Amino acid sequence: MRQWRPGADDGRVTEIITGLYMSPLEILSLLGAVALVTARWLPSVLRPRVTIAAAAVLVPSAIVLSVAGIRWQLLPVLAGAALVLPFALSPLLRRRGGRTAWRARWWLALPGSLACVGLIATGPVGAWAFPVPEFPEPSGEFAVGTRVVQWTDPLRPESFTADPDDRRTVVVQLWYPAQKSPAGTQRAQYLGRTEQEARTVSAALAGAVGLPGFLVDGVPRARSRSVFDAPVAGAGERFPIVLFSPGSGGVRTQNTAWAEELASHGYLVAALDHPYDSAAVVLDDGRTVSSETSSSGDRDKDEELAVGWTAVRAADLGFVRTQLDRLDRGETGDPLAGRLDTSRVAVTGHSIGGAAALQAARQDGRFGAVIDLDGYPHGPTSPALGRPTLALTQAVTPDTDPRYLPRLTEALELSTATSYRLTIPGAGHLTFMDGPLYLPPVPSIVGSLGRAESPHVVAATTLAFLDATLRDRPGDLAGALSAYGELSVHHPGGGR
Known part of the structure; x- marks a missing residue:
C-alpha cells in the first residue's frame, strides 16, 4: 500500500512506501546498493549490465538525496554501496582498458558480500524503527x-x-x-x-x-x-x-x-x-x-x-x-x-x-x-x-x-x-x-x-x-x- 504526504517546504509531494517508511529515492538507492552486491554472484553475461544499471540508479539518487537532506537511515546503505563499488566497477574498467578482468574467488568474496548486505539492511530496519511519521486521515466530516x-x-x-x-x-x-x-x-x-x-x-x-x-x-x-x-x-x-x-x-x-x-x-x-x-x-x-x-x-x-x-x-x-x-x-x-x-x-x-x-x-x-x-x-x-x-x-x-x-x-x-x-x-x-x-x-x-x-x-x-x-x-x-x-x-x- 502507498500513502501520500506533503514533502519539503516547496510544496512538492513525496511518496512514502508504507511499511518500509522510505521515499521513492531512498528505495531506489537501496535497490541500487543491493544490486551492486548481488551482481558479483550473477552469471557473467548479466554481471556487467546489472552493475552499470545499479550504479546508474544509485549515484544520481544519492546525489539528489544529499542535496535535499539525507536521513541517517540511508547512511549505512550508502556506506555498504561505497565498499562494494570499487570491486564491482574494477572488472568493467579493466575490460575497457584491454586488460584481463580479475575476480576474487567466491570464498574470499562471500564474507565481504555478506558484510555489505548486513550494512545495507540496517537502512530499511532503521527507517522502519524511526520513520517519518505518517498521520492518520481524520475521520470526521470537517x-x-x-x-x-x-x-x-x-x-x-x-x-x-x-x-x-x-x-x-x-x-x-x-x-x-x-x-x-x-x-x-x-x-x-x-x-x-x-x-x-x-x-x-x-x-x-x-x-x-x-x-x-x-x-x-x-x-x-x-x-x-x-x-x-x-x-x-x-x-x-x-x-x-x-x-x-x-x-x-x-x-x-x-x-x-x-x-x-x-x-x-x-x-x-x-x-x-x-x-x-x-x-x-x-x-x-x-x-x-x-x-x-x-x-x-x-x-x-x-x-x-x-x-x-x-x-x-x-x-x-x-x-x-x-x-x-x-x-x-x-x-x-x-x-x-x-x-x-x-x-x-x-x-x-x-x-x-x-x-x-x-x-x-x-x-x-x-x-x-x-x-x-x-x-x-x-x-x-x-x-x-x-x-x-x-x-x-x-x-x-x-x-x-x-x-x-x-x-x-x-x-x-x-x-x-x-x-x-x-x-x-x-x-x-x-x-x-x-x-x-x-x-x-x-x-x-x-x-x-x-x-x-x-x-x-x-x-x-x-x-x-x-x-x-x-x-x-x-x-x-x-x-x-x-x-x-x-x-x-x-x-x-x-x-x-
Whole structure:
C-alpha cells in the first residue's frame, strides 16, 4: 500500500512506501546498493549490465538525496554501496582498458558480500524503527485548520524566574473545524510553526529522554493533516472546546493526531506549551525556553515538586479558558470569534497533564468534563470532582507505581458525577500520544497496539466520552467504552 504526504517546504509531494517508511529515492538507492552486491554472484553475461544499471540508479539518487537532506537511515546503505563499488566497477574498467578482468574467488568474496548486505539492511530496519511519521486521515466530516497563539497573563508572575516583572506566558496551538482546502495545499508542519522550530523541539524531546537527536531526525520532516490558518468551517455552528496539557517535558503538539481527529468531528482543541516545563517552547520573539523541571531522585521530594508543577499547569489551563472566552467575544479579532461554545468545555491532559486537568476541574467550575490520559493524580483530592471524568490507563504491571491506582480510584469515587476508568490492554504510557507513530514499535516503549491502532483507540474512546458529556448525545457510553478494554464505572456516592 502507498500513502501520500506533503514533502519539503516547496510544496512538492513525496511518496512514502508504507511499511518500509522510505521515499521513492531512498528505495531506489537501496535497490541500487543491493544490486551492486548481488551482481558479483550473477552469471557473467548479466554481471556487467546489472552493475552499470545499479550504479546508474544509485549515484544520481544519492546525489539528489544529499542535496535535499539525507536521513541517517540511508547512511549505512550508502556506506555498504561505497565498499562494494570499487570491486564491482574494477572488472568493467579493466575490460575497457584491454586488460584481463580479475575476480576474487567466491570464498574470499562471500564474507565481504555478506558484510555489505548486513550494512545495507540496517537502512530499511532503521527507517522502519524511526520513520517519518505518517498521520492518520481524520475521520470526521470537517477538514482541520490550525494556528498558534501566545498569551501573557498580566496578573500572574512567572514562578520559574526571579524577575518580578516577568509574567506567565503560554503558547497555545488551536485545531478547529475548517473549510476544505484546495488540492495541493501544504499541510501544517509537525512540532512547530516552521521546520526550524520543529527541529529545535525534536532535539529537546530527544535529549529529555536520553536519545541522540539524529535518531528522530525524521520527526521534524513530518507534516500533519491540518492546514495552517485554514478558513473556519461555515454554517455558523459553535464548537465545544477541549483543552489539553501535555506530559512532563511534553509539548503542545505531542497529541496532534488526537487533536486533528477531534477537530474533524467539530471540536476546538487548544493544546498548551508550559514554559520551563515543556521540553522547549519557542516564543513569538524567537527565544527558546527550555525545561527546568527534573527529578530529584527522592520519591517524596519528587512528589512535592510534581504537586507544585501541577498547580502551575492547572492555573495555565484556567487562564487559557479565560482567553478563549475573550477570543469568542471578539476582543482579539480572531476568525473564531462567535464560533466557540464556551458553555461546553472539557479539560484533558496526558501524564502530569492529566493530573493538571483533574486539579483545574476542581478549581474551575467552567469545565464540564475531564479526561486523564494515564496521569498520576498529583495534588489534593479535594474538593471532590463535580463533573464526569474519564481516566484511560495502561495495564497495571509489577512496575506500576503501587500508589497510582488507589489514588486514581479515590479521586473517581469521591466525584459527585459518574466517572469512568478504562484500562486498555496492550497500551503503554506513550500509547496516549503520537509516540507510536515515530518510535520503534517495541511494547515496553509504546505498547503493543501498533501504529494504526494506538491513535484510533485513544481518539475513539475520548470522542465517545466527549459526545456523551459535552453534546448530550444519547447512547450507551459504558458499552462503547468497554469495547476497548476493562471498564470501571464510578457512580456518585461511591457505588459502581
